[in-house]
Ligand SMILES: CC/C=C\C/C=C\C[C@@H](O)/C=C/C=C/C=C\[C@@H](O)CCCC(=O)O
C-alpha cells in the first residue's frame with residue numbers, strides 16, 4: 173500500500189497530470205518473449221501541451237525497464253528521470269519535452285517478469301497443454317506495468333498496436349484487428365482502436381485460439397477444447413447487444429467479440445472494448461450466467477464511453493453498469509426477473525457490508541482512495557449500492573422519464589470522464605430543481621457508510637418461492653425428511669442461487685439438515701459456480717469437515733476472486749483448518765494472477781496492508 177498521499181490532485185492513484193500535457197494517441201509495437209516472460213519493444217506517445225509553458229510530461233511506470241526516450245520527430249534523446257517507487261503505484265517518469273506544442277515521444281522498453289498486469293501461463297496451465305498463453309488485466313492501475321503511460325481514467329487516447337508472437341499463436345486486443353503478417357517463425361498482428369479509451373482498457377491476449385462467428389460483428393474466441401461450449405453459452409450476444417442499444421443508444425465500437433479466458437482470470441468479466449474477457453466459470457452449460465455478458469456489454473456505454481474520472485467514483489462505472497445490465501434483463505425477460513436480480517444483488521451487498529464492516533468508509537458510494545490500493549478497495553458496494561441509488565431515482569422520477577434522462581446522460585458525457593458531481597448537476601439541470609429533486613438526500617446516498625439509506629420495495633414474484641422453501645427447511649424438526657429433488661424443479665437457476673444466499677445468513681439451521689440437503693439436492697455435483705460458491709460457504713460456516721476436499725478442489729480450479737476470496741476468508745475463520753488453507757494458498761499461489769495472489773494474501777492475514 174502507498175503512503176496515504178494523493179499522487180496527483182485529480183487522481184490519487186496516478187502521478188500523471190494530463191491537464192497539463194495530454195497523450196491523445198499511442199502506437200504500441202511489442203514482441204512477446206515467452207521464454208523470458210517479457211514484452212519487448214516501444215511505444216510512441218503523441219502528446220499535446222494543454223499548458224503551453226509546460227516543459228515536461230509525467231508518466232506512470234511500474235517495474236518497466238526503460239531503455240531509451242527520444243523525440244521521434246528528430247531522433248534526439250530526451251532527458252528523463254525515474255522517481256522513487258511506491259508499492260502498487262510504482263514510480264513517475266518525468267520526461268523533458270521539446271518546445272513544440274505537439275510531438276511524439278518514443279520510449280523503448282521491456283516489461284518485468286512480474287508485471288502486475290500480465291499473466292504468463294506455461295503450456296501445462298492451458299487446456300491444450302501444448303502452447304503458452306499470455307493475458308493482461310490493466311484495471312485499475314496495472315497498465316503502467318505493461319507500457320509507460322498516463323495511467324489515469326481521466327484521460328482517453330486512441331491507439332494502434334503491432335504485436336509479434338510465435339506461430340501458431342493468435343494475438344487479440346481491445347481493438348479492431350486490421351491485418352496479420354507472416355514473418356517465418358512469428359506473425360505480427362495489427363490493431364486499431366479509433367475510439368479514445370482510458371489506459372485500463374488496453375488489453376492483450378495471446379494463445380492458441382480459435383473462433384466461432386455469432387453475427388457479422390460478433391465472434392466467440394477460446395482455446396479449441398471449449399469453443400463449442402462457449403459458442404452455445406453465449407449465443408444470445410446479438411440479442412443482448414440490440415437490447416442494450418435500446419437502453420443506451422448506438423453501439424460505437426464496431427465489433428463485439430468475447431474471449432473465454434483461462435481459469436486464473438481473476439474476474440467474472442472485463443469490459444475490454446471490442447473484446448470482452450470472461451472467466452470460464454460462466455460456462456455453466458445452460459446460459460444461466462449470461463447476465464455477466466449483459467454486464468460487460470452494458471460497459472460499452474457506462475464505463476467505456478462515459479468513464480469514472482478516477483476510481484473514487486468507481487460506482488459511476490459499476491453501479492450504472494449493473495443498472496443497465498438489469499434493464500437489459502428486464503427488457504428481455506420482464507420486470508419481475510429484473511427486480512429479482514436486484515434482490516439477489518442486495519443479498520450480495522449485505523454480505524459485503526458485513527465483511528467490510530458497516531462503518532467502513534469503503535462502503536460509501538464515493539470513497540477516498542488517498543494512499544489506498546484500489547484493488548484492496550474493490551467490493552460489491554459500488555456495484556449494488558450504486559444500482560440501488562439509480563433504481564431509487566428511476567422510481568422517484570418515473571420509469572420512462574428516467575429512461576429518457578439516462579440516454580441523454582450517456583449522450584451528453586460520451587467520450588468523456590466524469591465525477592459524481594457531473595452526474596448530480598446534470599440530473600438537477602435536466603429535471604429542473606423541483607419538489608421531486610429536492611427529495612434526494614445526496615449526502616446520505618453518496619457519503620454515508622453501510623447499506624443504502626433507502627431500500628426500494630422490489631417485487632417478490634420470484635423471491636417468494638425461495639423464502640417459502642427456506643422457511644420449510646428452517647421449521648423442519650430434522651426427522652422424516654419431507655424434502656425431495658422436485659422442490660427445485662420449477663426453480664430458475666437464479667432462484668436456487670438466491671435460496672442458498674438466504675440460507676447462508678440463516679440462524680435457524682444446522683449441520684444435520686445440511687447433510688440431508690446434500691442427499692436430497694446434491695449441490696456438491698452442481699456445475700453452476702454461483703450455486704457451488706454459496707453451497708460451499710454454507711458448508712464452511714457449519715464446519716462440515718468432509719466437504720473440505722471439495723472446497724479446496726473448487727478453490728484450486730479457479731482464480732476468480734469472487735469465489736476464491738470469500739472461501740479463503742471462511743477457511744481462515746475456521747480455526748481448525750486455517751493452517752491447511754494457508755498451506756494450500758502457498759502451494760498454489762503462483763498459478764494465480766497478481767491481483768488475486770495479492771488480495772488473498774491479505775484475506776489470510778499474510779500481509780498487513
Ligand atoms: C471503491 C472501489 C474503488 C476502486 C476499485 C477499482 C478497481 C478495482 C479493481 O480491483 C478492478 C476491478 C475490475 C473489475 C472487473 C470486473 C468486475 O465487474 C467483476 C466483478 C466480480 C466478478 O464477477 O468476478
Ligand SMILES: [Zn+2]
Nearest residue numbers: 467471490493
Ligand atoms: Zn463491471
